[in-house]
Structure formats: C-alpha cells, structure tokens
Amino acid sequence: MSAAAAVTSWTNGCWSPAATRVNDGGKDDVWVAVDEADVSGARGSDGVRPPLFQTYKVKGSILHPYRFLILARLIAIVAFFAWRVRHKNRDGAWLWTMSMAGDVWFGFSWVLNQLPKLNPIKRVADLAALADRQQHGTSSGELPGVDVFVTTVDPVDEPILYTVNSILSILAADYPVDRYACYLSDDGGTLVHYEAMVEVAKFAELWVPFCRKHCVEPRAPESYFAMKTQAYRGGVAGELMSDRRRVRREYEEFKVRIDSLFSTIRKRSDAYNRAKNGKDDGENATWMADGTHWPGTWFEPAENHRKGQHAGIVQVMLSHPGEEPQLGMPASSGHPLDFSAVDVRLPMLVYIAREKRPGYDHQKKAGAMNVMLRVSALLSNAPFVINFDGDHYINNSQAFRAALCFMLDRRHGDDTAFVQFPQRFDDVDPTDRYCNHNRVFFDATLLGLNGVQGPSYVGTGCMFRRVALYGADPPRWRPEDDDAKALGCPGRYGNSMPFINTIPAAASQERSIASLDETAAMAELEEVMACAYEDGTEWGDGVGWVYDIATEDVVTGFRLHRKGWRSMYCDMEPDAFRGTAPINLTERLYQILRWSGGSLEMFFSRNCPLLAGRRLRPMQRVAYTNMTAYPVSALFMVVYDLLPVIWLSHHHGEFHIQKPFPMYVAYLVAVIAMIEVIGLVEIRWAGLTLLDWWRNEQFYMIGATGVYPAAVLHIVLKRVLGLKGVRFKLTAKQLAGGARERFAELYDVHWSPLLAPTVVVMAVNVAAIGAAAGKAVVGGWTAAQLAGASAGLVFNVWVLVLLYPFALGIMGRWGKRPCALFALLVAACAAVAAGFVAVHAVLAAGSAAPSWLGWSRGATAILPSSWRLKRGF
Numbered sequence: 001m002s003a004a005a006a007v008t009s010w011t012n013g014c015w016s017p018a019a020t021r022v023n024d025g026g027k028d029d030v031w032v033a034v035d036e037a038d039v040s041g042a043r044g045s046d047g048v049r050p051p052l053f054q055t056y057k058v059k060g061s062i063l064h065p066y067r068f069l070i071l072a073r074l075i076a077i078v079a080f081f082a083w084r085v086r087h088k089n090r091d092g093a094w095l096w097t098m099s100m101a102g103d104v105w106f107g108f109s110w111v112l113n114q115l116p117k118l119n120p121i122k123r124v125a126d127l128a129a130l131a132d133r134q135q136h137g138t139s140s141g142e143l144p145g146v147d148v149f150v151t152t153v154d155p156v157d158e159p160i161l162y163t164v165n166s167i168l169s170i171l172a173a174d175y176p177v178d179r180y181a182c183y184l185s186d187d188g189g190t191l192v193h194y195e196a197m198v199e200v201a202k203f204a205e206l207w208v209p210f211c212r213k214h215c216v217e218p219r220a221p222e223s224y225f226a227m228k229t230q231a232y233r234g235g236v237a238g239e240l241m242s243d244r245r246r247v248r249r250e251y252e253e254f255k256v257r258i259d260s261l262f263s264t265i266r267k268r269s270d271a272y273n274r275a276k277n278g279k280d281d282g283e284n285a286t287w288m289a290d291g292t293h294w295p296g297t298w299f300e301p302a303e304n305h306r307k308g309q310h311a312g313i314v315q316v317m318l319s320h321p322g323e324e325p326q327l328g329m330p331a332s333s334g335h336p337l338d339f340s341a342v343d344v345r346l347p348m349l350v351y352i353a354r355e356k357r358p359g360y361d362h363q364k365k366a367g368a369m370n371v372m373l374r375v376s377a378l379l380s381n382a383p384f385v386i387n388f389d390g391d392h393y394i395n396n397s398q399a400f401r402a403a404l405c406f407m408l409d410r411r412h413g414d415d416t417a418f419v420q421f422p423q424r425f426d427d428v429d430p431t432d433r434y435c436n437h438n439r440v441f442f443d444a445t446l447l448g449l450n451g452v453q454g455p456s457y458v459g460t461g462c463m464f465r466r467v468a469l470y471g472a473d474p475p476r477w478r479p480e481d482d483d484a485k486a487l488g489c490p491g492r493y494g495n496s497m498p499f500i501n502t503i504p505a506a507a508s509q510e511r512s513i514a515s516l517d518e519t520a521a522m523a524e525l526e527e528v529m530a531c532a533y534e535d536g537t538e539w540g541d542g543v544g545w546v547y548d549i550a551t552e553d554v555v556t557g558f559r560l561h562r563k564g565w566r567s568m569y570c571d572m573e574p575d576a577f578r579g580t581a582p583i584n585l586t587e588r589l590y591q592i593l594r595w596s597g598g599s600l601e602m603f604f605s606r607n608c609p610l611l612a613g614r615r616l617r618p619m620q621r622v623a624y625t626n627m628t629a630y631p632v633s634a635l636f637m638v639v640y641d642l643l644p645v646i647w648l649s650h651h652h653g654e655f656h657i658q659k660p661f662p663m664y665v666a667y668l669v670a671v672i673a674m675i676e677v678i679g680l681v682e683i684r685w686a687g688l689t690l691l692d693w694w695r696n697e698q699f700y701m702i703g704a705t706g707v708y709p710a711a712v713l714h715i716v717l718k719r720v721l722g723l724k725g726v727r728f729k730l731t732a733k734q735l736a737g738g739a740r741e742r743f744a745e746l747y748d749v750h751w752s753p754l755l756a757p758t759v760v761v762m763a764v765n766v767a768a769i770g771a772a773a774g775k776a777v778v779g780g781w782t783a784a785q786l787a788g789a790s791a792g793l794v795f796n797v798w799v800l801v802l803l804y805p806f807a808l809g810i811m812g813r814w815g816k817r818p819c820a821l822f823a824l825l826v827a828a829c830a831a832v833a834a835g836f837v838a839v840h841a842v843l844a845a846g847s848a849a850p851s852w853l854g855w856s857r858g859a860t861a862i863l864p865s866s867w868r869l870k871r872g873f
C-alpha cells in the first residue's frame with residue numbers, strides 16, 4: 001500500500017505499516033487507484049487534512065469485458081424471450097405460460113442482482129495518515145470516543161468461552177484506553193455471564209498489558225494461543241517466551257474457572273438455600289458471591305427470576321480509567337511479568353441485562369441493541385458505536401482505527417453513517433460444505449455496493465455514527481447545518497431527560513463520561529432499561545435498531561441509506577474480526593430461513609425499497625429490491641425442479657415445455673453458460689476461488705428448493721392470515737475442540753420438516769433418471785425423443801450435482817465417504833430403472849403397455865441455477 005509505506009514509524013502503539021497491510025491483497029493486477037486529486041473542494045472545515053483512505057477500482061482490462069459480458073447476456077435473454085413469444089406452445093399452453101413467467105422472473109432477478117455489481121470499488125484505510133493526524137496533536141487530531149456493544153443471550157448455545165474471548169479482544173484493542181468503553185448485553189440475565197465478566201476483568205489485568213508489551217495479534221487469547229509462532233513486533237523479544245508461558249498458564253486456569261462457573265454458582269446457591277430454607281422448602285434462589293439474591297434469572301426459575309421476567313441489571317465492572325498513562329509494576333516474585341514500561345490501564349467495561357416482563361415483545365437482538373444505545377449514552381456517550389455478536393472477536397487490533405479512517409475522512413466522512421467489515425469465520429470445515437464463508441456476498445456483492453451508496457449492514461462488525469442511529473439527517477441533506485433540527489422533536493426518544501440531554505453532545509461528537517451522582521444515575525439507568533421505556537416512542541422505528549422483523553440488520557442499514565446516509569466497506573488484512581458459523585445443515589438452513597423470511601418481511605413492509613424516497617440512489621434501490629425479494633424465485637424454482645413429475649405421470653405422448661425443443665435447450669445452455677463465464681470474471685476481480693463460487697451456486701439451489709419456499713409460505717401466512725413472521729431462532733454455535741472430534745457438527749443429522757422438500761426434489765430427479773434409463777433398456781425411445789430426453793437428463797444430473805452438499809449432509813457420518821453417496825445415487829437410479837423394466841415386462845405379457853409408459857420427456861428440471869441474487873445466505 002503506497003501511502004502507508006511513506007510512514008515508517010509510529011511511537012505510541014504496536015502498529016507498523018509492514019505488519020498491518022490493508023487488503024489490496026497484492027492484487028495490483030486487478031485494482032488500480034482512482035485519481036482523487038480533485039477532491040480539494042470536498043466539505044470539511046480544514047482543506048489541509050489529508051485523505052484518510054484511498055479508493056481503488058477494477059482495472060479496465062477486467063472491468064470492460066465484465067460489463068460487456070453482462071450486456072451480451074442481457075441481449076441474449078431478451079432475444080430468448082422474444083423467440084419464445086414468437087413460438088407459443090399450442091398444446092400445454094398453461095405450462096408454457098408458467099415457464100415463461102418463471103423465465104421472465106429469473107431474467108429480471110438476474111438483472112437486479114447484476115446491475116449493482118457493475119462498478120465495484122475498494123477503499124483502503126490509511127492508518128498512517130490517521131496516525132499522522134493524531135501526532136500533530138491539535139484537538140481535531142485526537143481520536144474520538146467509541147462505545148463497543150457485544151450481545152449474547154445464552155451461555156450454552158453461545159458458548160461463554162466465545163463471549164469472554166470477544167470481550168478480552170476488545171479490552172486489549174489498540175485504541176486510546178480512555179477513549180472507548182465495552183458493553184456486554186446479556187439477554188439471558190444469567191449470573192454465569194455476570195461472574196464471567198468479573199473473571200474477565202481480573203484476567204484482563206494480565207492479558208491486556210501482555211498484549212501491549214509484546215504487540216501480540218490476535219488479542220483473543222484462544223486464537224492467539226492456537227497460533228503458530230509469528231514475527232515479533234514488540235520491543236522486548238527476549239521476554240516473550242517466558243511471559244507467554246506464564247500468561248498461557250494463567251489463561252488455562254482462567255478457562256477452568258469459567259468452565260466451572262455453572263457448578264460453583266450452583267454449589268454456592270445450594271449452600272445458601274440450605275442455610276436459609278432449612279430443609280428443601282421455599283424457593284431455590286441463585287445467589288451472588290456477596291450473599292445476595294441474583295436479580296436476573298435463576299437456575300430454578302421463580303417469579304421475577306425467569307427467562308422473560310426479571311429486573312434490569314447494569315453493573316460497571318471496570319470503571320473509566322484516568323487520562324494519564326499508568327505504568328505497571330516491575331517483575332517481582334509474585335508477579336513475574338515486567339510491566340514497568342507498559343500502560344496497564346483498562347478500558348471501561350459494563351455488564352447489562354435489560355429488564356424483561358411478560359406481555360412485552362422484547363424484540364430480540366434489536367431490543368438489546370437499543371437498550372445498550374441508551375445505557376451507553378448515559379455512561380460514556382461516544383459519538384461512534386461498534387457492535388459484535390458474542391461469538392465474534394477482534395482479530396486485528398487496528399480495526400477501530402481503520403473504521404475511523406472512513407468516519408473522519410474530510411471527503412465523505414460526515415455523510416457516512418456506518419462502516420461495515422466483512423464477516424469472516426473460524427471453524428468452518430475446509431471445503432466449506434454449506435457455504436458459510438459466503439465469499440461471493442462479502443467479496444463481490446458488497447464491493448459492488450461500495451461503489452454505489454455503500455454496503456448493507458450485516459449485523460456484526462459494523463461501526464455506526466451514533467446520531468445517525470438516532471434518526472438524524474446526513475449533513476448533505478441538511479443545508480442549514482442545524483443539528484437540533486436534524487434530530488426532530490425530543491418526544492420521539494422517550495421520557496428520560498438525562499438521555500435526551502446527551503444527544504446534542506453526541507451530535508457534536510463530544511464524548512462525556514458520566515459524573516452523575518451514583519444513585520441518581522442508577523435510577524436513570526434503570527429507567528432507560530425498562531420494558532415500558534419505549535412505549536409510544538420511535539424506538540425500533542425511526543430511532544435505533546428496527547423492530548418487528550427477523551433480520552434487524554438489513555432493514556436498519558436500509559433506514560439509514562434511505563435517509564441519504566452512505567456507508568463504507570472496510571476489508572483489511574489480517575481480518576478485522578472473526579466469528580463462528582453454523583456448520584450443521586439444519587442449523588444452517590434455519591439461519592437462511594431467518595434471513596430469507598426477514599428479507600421478505602422487509603419487502604412487504606413500510607420499509608420496502610420501492611417505497612423509499614429520492615435520497616436512496618436508484619442503483620441502491622435495485623440492490624435492496626434484490627436483497628429482499630429474492631426468495632420469490634423459489635416459487636418458480638420448485639415448479640421447475642418438480643417438472644419430471646409431470647412427465648412421469650403424463651398420459652399423452654409428446655409433451656414439451658417449448659417447441660422447437662432443441663432450440664429451447666440451445667438458448668438455455670447459452671444463457672446458463674454466459675452466467676458461468678460472468679461468474680469466472682467476477683471470481684477474478686473479487687479474488688475468489690472456483691470453490692467459493694461453486695459452493696455459492698450449490699447453496700443457492702439448496703435454499704431455493706426448501707428454505708425459500710418455506711419463507712414465502714411464512715410471509716403469506718403472516719400477510720394474509722395475520723400470523724406471526726419468522727422467529728429469530730438463535731443460531732447455535734459449535735464449540736471447537738473439546739471432547740468431540742473437529743467438525744463433528746457436520747455429521748450430526750437433525751431432522752426437520754425444512755429438509756423434506758429438498759429430499760423430495762432429489763427423489764424426483766433420481767426417479768426421472770432411473771425411469772429414462774429403464775425406458776432406454778426396453779427400447780421405448782425413438783431417436784428424436786432420445787435427443788430430447790438426454791437434454792432433460794443433463795438437467796436432472798445438474799440438479800443432483802447442485803444438491804450434492806445437501807445429500808452429504810443428510811447422510812450424516814456416511815457423508816464422510818462421498819463415494820458411498822455416489823454409489824447410493826447410482827443404486828437408486830438403477831433400482832428405479834429395474835422397477836420400470838419389470839413393470840414393463842409384466843404388462844407387456846398381459847395386454848398393451850399403458851400410455852404412461854410411453855411418455856416422452858422434454859427437459860425435466862430446467863435449472864436456472866444462477867439467475868439470481870441473494871443476500872449472503
């Protein structure tokens with residue numbers, strides 16, 4: 001990266017340009033810098049500030065062919081439709097009409113998917129420029145405050161080890177320690193989480209200075225210790241080995257304490273309960289270490305202490321550190337690590353469990369985020385917030401700074417509402433069977449959007465401008481520069497005056513650390529955490545994270561874009577954040593069910609992209625339409641996939657979806673081939689592998705056969721019959737390692753109705769292949785029919801190849817041996833064929849064969865695999 005190379009040293013931190021390379025991935029043969037010499041007229045108070053990021057576009061030698069191919073395919077599909085209209089089928093008109101509708105939809109949705117990718121843009125944060133600004137010390141050079149939000153809900157389904165690693169990585173981030181604060185929202189309200197934070201706060205006293213002293217990366221201990229040796233970047237290489245050994249031992253002990261929290265708390269509670277209750281009558285409370293009742297949920301649920309019914313809790317676990325650096329102790333016998341040259345301060349850490357009451361819809365994650373927004377406003381009120389799911393950790397300690405390069409840039413910074421990082425995952429099986437990495441979405445689709453109005457918000461790893469979440473207008477749509485006006489009336493925020501009073505400070509990007517007197521502050525915090533607080537306000541609608549939808553993320557980002565804000569995509573190397581992904585088939589399918597269901601809910605709501613005002617750029621509107629309406633394709637897809645049934649059960653002779661059939665097949669092959677070629681060029685500029693692309697195709701097909709139809713059904717039930725929409729079912733995370741084998745989840749089969757439709761589609765296609773083979777054996781094909789049938793067969797096989805990962809998934813342990821699957825499929829086809837031959841023989845011995853044995857197949861499943869789009873499923 002050219003700009004970073006100019007700066008070679010940076011004193012207050014571990015960062016060095018060589019170490020943190022921004023992700024141009026050495027792909028200079030793809031990306032070229034955009035000449036931005038003419039940006040001096042950009043807004044911003046001082047014209048002298050250097051830009052904080054560099055923009056890259058795809059080289060002409062790749063971009064032009066890419067666009068040309070897209071244009072060529074557009075022409076091809078138009079020609080295809082024109083041809084089909086000129087050759088209407090007289091027999092089977094209904095089938096012709098339906099397939100025509102399907103093809104038009106697939107063509108249209110392809111256009112929706114493809115257009116927003118016409119101008120991919122990469123932006124590379126210039127950490128050196130930011131550091132420079134900081135060094136030249138004026139107040140404008142100081143880094144702004146950041147509030148970090150982490151959500152968790154269950155210490156088992158979201159293993160607590162992930163959450164503590166996430167928090168530790170945040171506490172150890174390379175950011176001025178008095179300028180950021182970490183908030184954990186525990187929707188389960190469990191004492192286990194609370195005490196885990198007590199342990200984290202203690203262990204951080206060792207972990208954080210250790211990270212600073214030796215500049216280790218990544219700063220989540222679990223990942224750090226799992227890593228092989230790496231280049232040393234700290235200043236005291238000689239001490240690393242012994243320090244590391246020591247910290248590792250402490251970490252192992254820390255983990256044991258975390259693991260045993262369930263049992264220690266239970267034992268303690270049992271002891272207290274016995275002491276209090278005499279025998280075993282009375283309620284079995286869960287007790288805190290100080291001998292009081294835990295106000296959250298209890299092991300044995302009781303009135304006011306159960307899931308969905310408990311008091312709000314907020315506890316500052318680590319209070320805000322002073323502004324002066326504080327050096328640690330030199331090594332001593334009790335403390336073998338020498339921290340005498342290391343700032344040992346820790347950032348603020350706050351535990352939150354919001355109040356839960358029956359009768360309230362707590363709005364899942366979105367509700368938790370909004371509570372954190374208010375609580376943090378009262379406590380630290382940073383102008384920027386960044387949020388993580390409990391299973392995501394900071395993998396690159398420079399991540400906050402990178403995001404701020406976009407927020408503080410003088411060209412677009414002020415109009416940027418959020419900076420989204422890609423989601424990257426550990427613990428996905430090596431061949432990524434269920435497309436968890438979603439590379440096509442993160443490395444192609446979002447770079448395309450980056451060239452329009454910005455990437456969509458995808459739920460985690462995203463930094464926001466606080467006032468944008470409050471519903472403010474972006475400066476470029478606010479000519480008078482009137483912050484107050486931009487925020488509208490205070491009534492929309494609820495009744496807490498202290499909260500409302502924090503808003504102007506957030507707007508002027510001042511951070512304020514609470515200095516309210518303790519009890520008044522507590523009362524206020526309780527008020528903004530209460531279930532009733534949001535009644536009659538705009539929270540969840542015009543303010544904060546959006547409610548009443550299974551996917552709060554896309555719609556929340558959309559609300560910002562439609563206000564005229566823009567967003568930025570920030571990919572860096574090493575990855576900024578990493579998380580976990582479900583590698584169990586059923587779990588994964590429920591995840592995409594939530595996403596596709598949520599998308600449709602959005603499309604059929606007030607937040608439909610087609611209804612947005614003029615501030616939403618046309619291409620952004622196309623992209624959001626694509627992102628929300630894609631599951632509709634499933635309706636047509638199901639029909640196509642089941643077409644073999646029509647032939648299997650059809651009573652008349654010739655039967656074609658389109659005549660002349662060979663020409664139809666030729667067109668189909670051409671438009672599908674073109675999509676694959678376009679895909680290959682996309683692979684090139686996005687830096688994907690063929691496997692990434694192929695998995696994406698496969699998983700689209702898997703989703704389209706079972707999940708998307710279910711999502712469509714849900715939305716119909718919801719809209720027409722008024723039932724509830726898709727539930728936010730927490731995605732259970734696997735716990736790596738442990739007693740179980742690696743990737744054990746991959747081989748667990750959890751049966752669910754969601755699997756059934758795809759199984760049916762597979763069976764139908766297997767049957768079609770078998771029946772065709774059987775008929776060939778008995779010599780039932782004329783030469784012309786045979787040509788048509790083989791074309792049909794190609795599609796049957798194609799469907800099966802696409803559904804291959806699904807087939808492996810439902811085979812459980814057998815799926816470890818793909819040849820077993822292959823044998824099984826061949827055997828199934830053979831069995832059908834044999835059955836066909838047998839029936840034929842029996843009937844031939846009697847009278848004439850019935851007409852259904854005489855069917856002739858046209859194309860069976862017509863596979864528009866890639867005519868489409870989608871959000872990252």
Ligand SMILES: O=c1ccn([C@@H]2O[C@H](COP(=O)(O)OP(=O)(O)O[C@H]3O[C@H](CO)[C@@H](O)[C@H](O)[C@H]3O)[C@@H](O)[C@H]2O)c(=O)[nH]1
Pocket residue numbers: 151152153154158185187363364365368388389390391458459460550551552553591594595728729730731732
């Ligand atoms: O009542 C709830 C339910 C969930 N969560 C949190 O929400 C996050 C995401 O839930 P998860 O089940 O892990 O969803 P994923 O399928 O992994 O999430 C993806 O999709 C979601 C939207 O559907 C986004 O919110 C996520 O950020 C994105 O990673 C987790 O941190 C949970 O702790 C809560 O705080 N409260």
Ligand SMILES: [Mn+2]
Pocket residue numbers: 389391579580731
């Ligand atoms: Mn997740």
